[in-house]
Amino acid sequence: MRFSLCCISFVWLCCYGVQNVFAYKIPQIKLELIGDKFNVSIPDEAGIENVAFNINRNRPFKAFEQGEFSGRVSTPIDNRWIFESKRHLRDDDTIYIWTDVQFNKNRFRAMSTPIVVSETLTDINEVINDNKSTVTTETPPAIDPRTEKCEPALTKIRDRNVCRGELLFEENFNGNELNVTRWRYEVRLPLDNADAEFVLYDTNAEITNGLLKIEPHIWGNDSPDADIRRGSLNLGARCTAYQNPDIECRRQPFGRVVLPPILTARINTKHAFSFKYGRVEVRAKLPQGDWLYPLLLLEPHANLYGQQAYASGQMRIAFIRSNLQLQTQSGTEMGGRLLNGGAVLRPEAIYRNAFMVNTSRDAHFGETFHVYTLTWDDRRLSFEVDGQKYGSIDGGFAQHEVGQNYAWTSGNYMAPFDQEFYITLGVAAGGHGDFSDDYLSKPWANTSPKAALNFWRDRANWKSTWTSPALVVDYVRVFAI
Incomplete structure (x- = not known):
């Protein structure tokens, strides 16, 4: 019986450890413009030891391969892991990123959702330095008032709701x-x-x-x-x-x-x-x-x-x-x-x-x-x-x-x-x-x-x-x- 309890305790400890190891999920990347440069970042979290970013401009990754811009960051700044590039981005660029994070001695990799520069929204409260200019888009025009019932549409326009036939x-x-x-x-x-x-x-x-x-x-x-x-x-x-x-x-x-x-x-x-x-x-x-x-x-x-x-x-x-x-x-x-x-x-x-x-x-x-x-x-x-x-x-x-x-x-x-x-x-x-x-x-x-x-x-x-x-x-x- 004593042996069984020990085994049960050991299994519980192993499972608990595994759960901790694989609990980390790489968050969505944040893109910011800084004059003629840009940076990408993820928030800091206890256990992160270093972060590598691989970035392509207007070209999707076929695998976890080296990007057009790439670099490994060893120290967070203001609670974010930040990689900065001196390349100027155009409004119509699409940015593809995959990230490698070393977390509690383990490595995690993930492809980020593509980021269209002209659609990037950054909360002013999250801006790291006052001299950084963030990308914004115009507020979508409001839907015209309609007296008839609005039927849901298959059509999509970013974050705007539209009516069928509109x-x-x-x-x-x-x-x-x-x-x-x-x-x-x-x-x-x-x-x-x-x-x-x-x-x-x-x-x-x-x-x-x-x-x-x-x-x-x-x-x-x-x-x-x-x-x-x-x-x-x-x-x-x-x-x-x-x-x-x-x-x-x-x-x-x-x-x-x-x-x-x-x-x-x-x-x-x-x-x-x-x-x-x-x-x-x-x-x-x-x-x-x-x-x-x-x-x-x-x-x-x-x-x-x-x-x-x-x-x-x-x-x-x-x-x-x-x-x-x-x-x-x-x-x-x-x-x-x-x-x-x-x-x-x-x-x-x-x-x-x-x-x-x-x-x-x-x-x-x-x-x-x-x-x-x-x-x-x-x-x-x-x-x-x-x-x-x-x-x-x-x-x-x-x-x-x-x-x-x-x-x-x-x-x-x-x-x-x-x-x-x-x-x-x-x-x-x-x-x-x-x-x-x-x-x-x-x-x-x-x-x-x-x-x-x-x-x-x-x-x-x-x-x-x-x-x-x-x-x-x-x-x-x-x-x-």
């Missing part, structure tokens, strides 16, 4: 200037990736008589002395690059590298409005002209599944290849009479139609205004034009052989389309991803390092087709579902 966003482009509280220009060169378009995005949109007009122009208006192989381009402080400023903000022609042949515009609501699930309506007249295409997009706000190669997805509310006539080698018509809607999950041209639905008309979609609608819910994407549904795409992208991405298995059935997205409007030209090499009369090959130069050299053939090259938008509306 008009969440409406832009009618009144006035003479872009509403900067809703829209911002992208001023940048496209990244030099597998589908980079042949353009420079700048601030050349116009608003007149309640219409947004984005019209692309040939470099230097194709004056006799214009040459994309000479000169240099540096966007300076105006540049809105968010991945690689060396590529997106500057270009010096040499060899096969040329200046962008086309000047155009691209605007978005990333800083002001994003949502998860809903119905989007855009009334627009699409561009007409060879090798142009409209950008009526929903793009990921936080890029939680990664920033490269459409890892976090892109939704196309409406898309056409704006050529007046465009045929494949087999005679299939792919020009402006064929309307597409769908998802982009890979950069390569050969995969562009894998998640697209389409409908065709006798007339080019740039001849007149149409209402383009995307309904996005937790099971599928559905597409309409002028109130007529023409197709839908079911979720389950993580299991699809073309779109498969391991990171999506951590999301729901619609991953990567299970996060908040924002609205983008613009016009692009050329590129390596939206025009297959199977198209007749295409003056460049997608794999050619001279693609943009060859496109430019063929302008005598395509510029005469740019009779109505502008994207003209009447309104944009988003409704809760």
Whole structure:
């Protein structure tokens, strides 16, 4: 009996010890901005001996690997374990962190929830030093008073409750200037990736008589002395690059590298409005002209599944290849009479139609205004034009052989389309991803390092087709579902 009691006592002590060892749970990381620097921290707790932070900017961790910024902290300051970096963060950066904590001689590791810089809220009472500036966001606008019963919606907007059928966003482009509280220009060169378009995005949109007009122009208006192989381009402080400023903000022609042949515009609501699930309506007249295409997009706000190669997805509310006539080698018509809607999950041209639905008309979609609608819910994407549904795409992208991405298995059935997205409007030209090499009369090959130069050299053939090259938008509306 004495032996049994001793054993019972020993087991109880062991269990108690194990409980203490594994009771520690790494808390959520706190992010703070300090001028041109930032720090991350966790609160101190009795038993913590040191803490290591590994941090990636706009790139999720695949495992417990070394981060873009990393360091081990051996002493807490003001009851927090703090790691400081001298890197400046942009409002649209997403920060990924994993933490290693030595607690009572044991090691604990955990991935933190991704932190979107523009959404980070810090309690003023928790600020460590008076000279630290914390990141805040604007208070979401209140829901308009409603007399009818508010039915819960599938749609989510951060911390705001919405009602089914509620008009969440409406832009009618009144006035003479872009509403900067809703829209911002992208001023940048496209990244030099597998589908980079042949353009420079700048601030050349116009608003007149309640219409947004984005019209692309040939470099230097194709004056006799214009040459994309000479000169240099540096966007300076105006540049809105968010991945690689060396590529997106500057270009010096040499060899096969040329200046962008086309000047155009691209605007978005990333800083002001994003949502998860809903119905989007855009009334627009699409561009007409060879090798142009409209950008009526929903793009990921936080890029939680990664920033490269459409890892976090892109939704196309409406898309056409704006050529007046465009045929494949087999005679299939792919020009402006064929309307597409769908998802982009890979950069390569050969995969562009894998998640697209389409409908065709006798007339080019740039001849007149149409209402383009995307309904996005937790099971599928559905597409309409002028109130007529023409197709839908079911979720389950993580299991699809073309779109498969391991990171999506951590999301729901619609991953990567299970996060908040924002609205983008613009016009692009050329590129390596939206025009297959199977198209007749295409003056460049997608794999050619001279693609943009060859496109430019063929302008005598395509510029005469740019009779109505502008994207003209009447309104944009988003409704809760």
